[in-house]
Amino acid sequence: MEDDKQFDLIKSNYKEMKVSKMIVNGKEQEGNVISAEVTKDNQQLNVTVYTQNE
Secondary structure, three states, X not given: OXXXXXXXXXXXXXXXOOEEEEEEXXXXXXXXXXXXXXXXXXXXXXXXXEEOOO
């Protein structure tokens, strides 16, 4: 019960946003899914997400 209350409180502070573009390890990524090829042989990713204004 307490976990449900905490989840609802956290969830209320976030909103869904449209992604206009993502930069993954310095390269622009198509769409909003990071492909497996980008993560291959990497232990760390640098990701910048640009969102669209509503």
